[in-house]
Amino acid sequence: MKRPTAPLTRLRARMEAALIEAEGGRGDAVSALRQALDDADGMLKTFGAVLAIARLEAAATAPDQTAFDPGALGVHRDVDDPAEEPGSDQGDRDLGLGRSVKQSA
Numbered sequence: 001m002k003r004p005t006a007p008l009t010r011l012r013a014r015m016e017a018a019l020i021e022a023e024g025g026r027g028d029a030v031s032a033l034r035q036a037l038d039d040a041d042g043m044l045k046t047f048g049a050v051l052a053i054a055r056l057e058a059a060a061t062a063p064d065q066t067a068f069d070p071g072a073l074g075v076h077r078d079v080d081d082p083a084e085e086p087g088s089d090q091g092d093r094d095l096g097l098g099r100s101v102k103q104s105a
Contacts, residue, residue, distance in 0.1 A: 007046070011039045 005013075015036050021027025 007039065007043045011036060011043070014039065 014032065018027060018029060018032030018036070022029040022032070
């Protein structure tokens, strides 16, 4: 069973073979260079995709993430006791945003 080779290994082997053939007066150096460029383009696309994935994963676990503190918003209400909420006696719940919603009974 033939062992798969890495893209850089294949590219180097093809370029080396093309050089040997060109030095011996055989083969088409221009065709070999075109093939090498196509191989390099494919590797660049692959490496670009791997780098993009790595950047996305790194952003998901950024070390400078901080915990969200709702108290920093300046809203200090006891959410455990809805009876103390403004508007609770009217069946509305004040969201503190200039709007209120109907509470279900």
